[in-house]
Each structure stands twice: as C-alpha cells, then as structure tokens.
Amino acid sequence: MENVVEFNNVTKRFKDFSVKNIDLQIQRGFVHGFIGANGAGKSTTIKMMMNLLQPDAGEVKVFGMDYKTHEKAIKERIGFVYDANVFFENLNLKDIKRIVAPAYKHWDNTLFTQYVEQFELPLNKSIKNFSKGMQMKASLAIALSHHAELIIMDEPTAGLDPIFRRELLGVLQELMLDGNRTIFFSTHITTDLNRIADYIAFINRGQLVFNDSIHDITENYALVKGRTEFLDRDTEKAFVHINRLSTGFEALTENVSSVKRTFGDSVVVEHATLEDIMFHLKGGLQHV
Amino acid sequence: MFNLIRRDFIIQKRQLVMYVLLILFFVLLGRQDPAFIFLLASIIIPVNTIAYDEKPETNILMNSLPYTRNEIIASRFLGTIVFIILATGVTSVLMYVFNRPFTTTDIAISSSLALFLLSLYLPMSYIIKPGYSAPTALISFLVLAGIVPPIVSYLGERLTSVTDFLLNLPVPIFYTSALLLGIVFYGTSWGVTTFIYRRKAF
Amino acid sequence: MQIIISNNSKEPIYEQITNQIKSSILSGELPEGAAIPSMRKLAQDLQISVITTKRAYEELEKAGFIYSIVGKGSFVAEQDLEFIKEKKLKVIEEQLSAVIMNSREIGLSLDDLQQLLNILYEE
Numbered sequence: 001m002e003n004v005v006e007f008n009n010v011t012k013r014f015k016d017f018s019v020k021n022i023d024l025q026i027q028r029g030f031v032h033g034f035i036g037a038n039g040a041g042k043s044t045t046i047k048m049m050m051n052l053l054q055p056d057a058g059e060v061k062v063f064g065m066d067y068k069t070h071e072k073a074i075k076e077r078i079g080f081v082y083d084a085n086v087f088f089e090n091l092n093l094k095d096i097k098r099i100v101a102p103a104y105k106h107w108d109n110t111l112f113t114q115y116v117e118q119f120e121l122p123l124n125k126s127i128k129n130f131s132k133g134m135q136m137k138a139s140l141a142i143a144l145s146h147h148a149e150l151i152i153m154d155e156p157t158a159g160l161d162p163i164f165r166r167e168l169l170g171v172l173q174e175l176m177l178d179g180n181r182t183i184f185f186s187t188h189i190t191t192d193l194n195r196i197a198d199y200i201a202f203i204n205r206g207q208l209v210f211n212d213s214i215h216d217i218t219e220n221y222a223l224v225k226g227r228t229e230f231l232d233r234d235t236e237k238a239f240v241h242i243n244r245l246s247t248g249f250e251a252l253t254e255n256v257s258s259v260k261r262t263f264g265d266s267v268v269v270e271h272a273t274l275e276d277i278m279f280h281l282k283g284g285l286q287h288v
Numbered sequence: 289m290f291n292l293i294r295r296d297f298i299i300q301k302r303q304l305v306m307y308v309l310l311i312l313f314f315v316l317l318g319r320q321d322p323a324f325i326f327l328l329a330s331i332i333i334p335v336n337t338i339a340y341d342e343k344p345e346t347n348i349l350m351n352s353l354p355y356t357r358n359e360i361i362a363s364r365f366l367g368t369i370v371f372i373i374l375a376t377g378v379t380s381v382l383m384y385v386f387n388r389p390f391t392t393t394d395i396a397i398s399s400s401l402a403l404f405l406l407s408l409y410l411p412m413s414y415i416i417k418p419g420y421s422a423p424t425a426l427i428s429f430l431v432l433a434g435i436v437p438p439i440v441s442y443l444g445e446r447l448t449s450v451t452d453f454l455l456n457l458p459v460p461i462f463y464t465s466a467l468l469l470g471i472v473f474y475g476t477s478w479g480v481t482t483f484i485y486r487r488k489a490f
Numbered sequence: 491m492q493i494i495i496s497n498n499s500k501e502p503i504y505e506q507i508t509n510q511i512k513s514s515i516l517s518g519e520l521p522e523g524a525a526i527p528s529m530r531k532l533a534q535d536l537q538i539s540v541i542t543t544k545r546a547y548e549e550l551e552k553a554g555f556i557y558s559i560v561g562k563g564s565f566v567a568e569q570d571l572e573f574i575k576e577k578k579l580k581v582i583e584e585q586l587s588a589v590i591m592n593s594r595e596i597g598l599s600l601d602d603l604q605q606l607l608n609i610l611y612e613e
Binding site: 047 | 291294295298299340345346348349351352353354355356489490
Binding site for chain 1: 502504528530531533534537538539540541542545
C-alpha cells in the first residue's frame, strides 16, 4: 500500500497549544476522515500537510517528497478546500479562475466548466455574495479542475444543509472511482464519515489517538452498559472510559472480546458510533 | 511569475480607472510639484496591492497553489517595479496631453523616492498586523511629506560642502550612482522580505 | 445485480453484500463468468465506503465465488454447484432431524408437521 502522506513524529508548538509526535499515514485510493473536537489540532495538522506551517520537529512527506525541495511538484497534485472562503471576495468566479488556472500545469478548463454547470454556479457574481454552500461548491470546482490526486479539505461540510452535504458526498464518491485518488477531510459531522470514509484518524488534545479502517474501529470499539456493581478495579481495566450514572454505567471499550469474556451476558454491548468514541475518549462527562 | 503579477491587475482592474482619475485630478489641479504627482502615481498601486496581500486568506490561497514563498515575494518586488514604470508612463502621457511641464529629473527623483519608500514599506507590511499597514503607510507618507523637504533644504543650506560635492559631480555619474544605490537598497529589502516571509505561519 | 443494504441491520454491511452476491450466484442469477461491478463502482452505487466493498470482494474471492483480474474487473468463478448443493442438503437434513426430535417431544404428528411445513413453505 502506497502512502500519499506521511507524518513522522511531527511536533508543532504554539504558546498555549501544541500538536505532539504525530505519526500519520494516508493510503492512496481511499477516503480518510479526520475527526476531533474543536481546537484538538485538526487545522494545524492540515496546515502542516499544506506547508502553510512548518513543523518544529519531525518530517512531513507528501507523495514521498519533501516540501523543502519539491514544494511546487507536490502542490501541483493537491486540490484544497478550506472552511472559510480564501478567494478574493470582490472578484467573480471567472476572475478567480483566471488567477488560479495558470498556476497549474494540468488545469482542465472543460472539466471546470462542467463542474460550474453541475453545481449551477454563476460566473459573474462576486464571491462575497455567494451563500456558504455556493462558496463551498466554488472552492470544490476549483479544487477538482486540475486532476489533483490528493484532495485535502478542512471542514468542507460545516454550515451546509443536509441535502447539499449528501450531494457533496456523491461528488466525492464519483471521484473515488479512479483508484488513484485520495481524499483527506476533517469534519465534526460524523454521519458524513459513516457513509464514505474508509479510514478515520482521530486527534485529541494535539495527539493522534488512532488512524484505523472503519472495520477495525467498529470491530474493536463498543459501548457497554450495565449495573454499576459489576465494576471493580479489575473489570474496569476492560474500558477506555467509564461514565457512572445513578441508573448504571456506560463505558467505552476498545476490546470487545475481552469485555464479553469478563462480563458475559450481564451487560449490554452496543455498536459505538464515532460520536460515542469521540465523546468518551475526550473524557466524557467528567471533564465537560 | 508572470501569472502572479497579472493577478494584481485582475484584482484591481476596477480601481485602476480610479487611480487614473486621481492622477488626472492632480494633473489638472496643477498645484503640486510634478515629482510629487509622479511619486503619488507610483506608490498608490503597490500600497493597495499590499493591502490585499496581507489578508490571511490571500496568503493561505497563494501558498496552497503551486508557488514557492520565494516566488510570491519575487513577484511582489518585480510587480512593484512594473507598476512604477506603468504609472510613470501614464502620468507622463497625462502631463503631456494637458500641457504640464515636467523634466526627466522629476521622474528620476520620484522613481528613486518611490523605490526607497517601498523598500522600507514592503518588508514592514509582512511584519505589521494585517489591516494596519495601509494606515501606517498613509501616516508615514504624510509625516515624511511634511518633514523631509524642510530637512533637505536645511541640510542643503548647512552642509554646503556635501551639496557642493554632489552638485559638482558630473550628471551621468550622479544619476548612475543614485540608481545603483537604489538597486542595492531595493535588493536588500527584497532579501529581507523573503527571509521574513519564509518564516511566516498562516 | 440487485443488492439491498440495511444500515440498521446487526449484520455488518460487507456481510450483507457477500451473502447477497453468494445467493445470486447459487440461484444462477449470476452465471459463471459474468462480470460483477468493480468494487469502487459498487461503493458509489450503494453510497458506502470503498473499503467495505473491498472487504466483501476479498471474502468472496477467498471463498472461491469470484475472481478478479487487475485492470479488467471481477467475475463469477466456476462453481461446483453439485458439491455446494450436496453440502446444503446435508445441513437441511440435520436441521430437519432436530425439528423431528422436537416434534416428538411434544407429540406433534407427522401430518401436523407436514401441514406446518406446507404453510411455512408457501409464505
């Protein structure tokens, strides 16, 4: 399996926050979801992937190349979508295209026109008068029109209505028909991921908790509910995090089989959603 | 590189008409020194371009496209020269059409002053917080416009030996050395700005 | 090829896919050598992730139901239908024996049992 992006022990420190020792591999040909609470380090990680930030330690490789020596070659092959509009807001889409298109060797005007039609985008209207959804579609049309192999998106579905989110996922799935493409996107709307993501990376307080296939996640993690008296120092070891309530406990395990061995049928074992996992790994109720 | 410079024209294509009208206004007014009009025309576009450039979104966009940081700064410095030449050309034409006298000395003074001012302004604009550099530029310009002429004339009176020396230099040597000095200054500013920009985080 | 997926089922999605493709093959709906959609196309059509269809196809390949040729796609493999039928028949025999044992325990007659079977079979 070829890795499109590789983070090796990457650290970036800020005054009040840091992203520490990130080891992240992104496999070619798959959709990778990137989840974590607000301020967990998602944007910092994406910025390092785009070389908008340089790590203090460790190395970032994209397509096996280093930004220090191959910045242009790397960025030629990346399509990017950010959550906020980065395009000159006073310009219309036609002018923005005139600025962006010549930057890429493989810009495909026919493809761009096709996306503009598909997304029903006006060419002569200032981008600042676009709705959030239209701005997003415009970014997407630009990101997809130079045959990029890696599409990096920071919160692409934030602030979009469910119908457009569904539409967007359809567009992304169509891109994935080409097995050479890779999509990496951060989000906190986890239902988007359940549909199309192949791998999920989860970052919490600046540290990468896991980066696994959705199968491994659904097979390993589970939500366990039961009576509080079943918990003791020994049985607690089976859980990553436990919420004790007056009505019983709810806990997250990353080892379903050991829970089944320990508790048998005395507890309820349920499929854990990504949200359940995020919530419990973040520390659950106690820290909120 | 050419694309990066062309971008400034696309962004400001509407404002360009405004700039020409503004210059025309000063030409028709006919009160100001020709060198001042040339200078104003030369720096107004670069200062405005920088105001666009310093927005964080713009930096994120430019740096996500396949450009290196060195190229982005290089285009800024080369673009500035292109704008000075164009502005000087347009102003000359307007002056000529409306029959205002001017000399090549006016142009030489305005161009070297513009280069000098922008050499200071460009690196500064990448340090100052976004949104503050244009007001800073305006205030500095007014302050300089207020204090430089008296200082120059004061120095001219007092340091007669220096001015005599400068005035006695053969004209070609005087201009050549002024030009060289300008290039060295501009080049240094370019280097410093690249150094600053490479370390910037967006 | 029709595949219906339930997101609320306890059965994992990849298993739903493998089971449905298997029964299409066993029923003869998908004949030997027939092309089945690429895993990426199937993922798009079902609006699920590629890795899920990939896993389904891998399991089907392991069990000998399909084979894949790089660059060409996936096809239904040659099936030893007689052998599979025989195996299934054996399972049915075992299950029926259990049914008969249970029936005897509660004194259900053969006629009654046949009647019950008829009703269930018709459903």
